[in-house]
Amino acid sequence: MQPEMKERQAYSGALFGGSMKNKKYVPFLAIAAIVVWGLIIYRVLTGQGGDDDQLIPDAPAKDQKEAYNDYAIIKDTTRLNLNYQDPFGQKKLVDTVSVKKPVIMAVKKSNLVGPVVNMEKIRYSGYIRNPQSKKLIAMISINGKMLSLAEGETTENLKLIKNLQDSVKISYSGKTTFLILKSGNL
Numbered sequence: 001m002q003p004e005m006k007e008r009q010a011y012s013g014a015l016f017g018g019s020m021k022n023k024k025y026v027p028f029l030a031i032a033a034i035v036v037w038g039l040i041i042y043r044v045l046t047g048q049g050g051d052d053d054q055l056i057p058d059a060p061a062k063d064q065k066e067a068y069n070d071y072a073i074i075k076d077t078t079r080l081n082l083n084y085q086d087p088f089g090q091k092k093l094v095d096t097v098s099v100k101k102p103v104i105m106a107v108k109k110s111n112l113v114g115p116v117v118n119m120e121k122i123r124y125s126g127y128i129r130n131p132q133s134k135k136l137i138a139m140i141s142i143n144g145k146m147l148s149l150a151e152g153e154t155t156e157n158l159k160l161i162k163n164l165q166d167s168v169k170i171s172y173s174g175k176t177t178f179l180i181l182k183s184g185n186l
Contacts, residue, residue: 138160
C-alpha cells in the first residue's frame with residue numbers, strides 16, 4: 001500500500017475508536033440500541049391510547065357569542081334627508097317616508113270558484129301525420145265524439161296547445177292539462 005493510504009486508515013481508526021478487531025463493546029452497544037428502541041416504541045404506544053385530559057390543563061372558557069340571526073326582519077330606522085334643491089329643477093321636494101293605509105277590497109266568493117271541469121271525459125287516442133303539410137293531427141275524443149285537431153286549433157271549448165306525439169297539452173274551458181297516449185289505444 002501507499003504511505004498516504006496507511007495514514008488515512010490510521011487516522012479513521014483513531015476517530016472511530018480503534019480497529020474492528022476489538023469486539024468487546026458490540027454486545028453492550030446492541031443492548032443499548034434495544035433499550036433505546038424499546039423506549040421509543042413504548043412512548044409511541046402509550047401516547048396513542050393515553051388520557052390527554054390529564055396532560056393538558058383546561059383553557060378558560062371564552063364567552064360564546066350569540067349566533068347572528070339572518071332571518072329577523074329589522075325595521076329600517078334610516079331616514080333620507082332630501083331637503084336639497086333638485087339639480088334639474090323639475091320635481092318638488094318629497095319626503096321619503098310615507099305612510100300608506102292598507103286597502104281592503106271586497107271580493108265576491110262566487111267569482112273565485114270557476115266552473116267544475118270534468119277532464120275524465122276527454123281522451124287522447126293518437127295522432128296522424130298529414131302527408132302534404134307534414135303536420136301532426138291529434139285524435140281526441142270528448143264523451144265519445146272524435147275530434148281531429150292540429151296545434152293551435154280550437155273546437156268545442158277545447159284548444160290543442162302542443163302535440164308531443166306521446167302526449168298532448170290541451171286547454172278545456174280555461175283549464176290546462178296534459179293527456180297521455182295510452183298504449184292500448186294504438
